[in-house]
Amino acid sequence: METDCQDFVNLWSLRHNSRSVVALIIAEIGEHACSFTSFFIQHISRSANFSTHLCAKQVSTLDVTDCWMGSMHSFLVTSLMADSAEASVE
Incomplete structure (x- = not known):
């Protein structure tokens, strides 16, 4: 997945220790990501x-x-x- 939000990329990489207000949303994305053979998030301009x-x-x-x-x-x-x-x- 590509995103222009560097903050989200950082939150994703630290999601296992996150206490962010969006931690539940990130966890849900992680659950859906398990459905794919490969899933990664990267920052683009x-x-x-x-x-x-x-x-x-x-x-x-x-x-x-x-x-x-x-x-x-x-x-x-x-x-x-x-x-x-x-x-x-x-």
């Missing part, structure tokens, strides 16, 4: 994770009852087009 960052930022402002099924939000189209353009240049 926000610029390399731009579309995901935009999605998380957008979702954090939504009501929990919102649903995106059947609709394509403009912020998502824009970020995916930017990723596609960047990938074609490389």
Whole structure:
């Protein structure tokens, strides 16, 4: 799993001794991670994770009852087009 949150990567690496307020969430992720043959978390720069960052930022402002099924939000189209353009240049 890739994330642009270095704090989360640090919490994950210390999860067995964590007394963080998110320790239960990290433990739950650990339980789900056992379902995979291999699972690791690594930090990547926000610029390399731009579309995901935009999605998380957008979702954090939504009501929990919102649903995106059947609709394509403009912020998502824009970020995916930017990723596609960047990938074609490389």
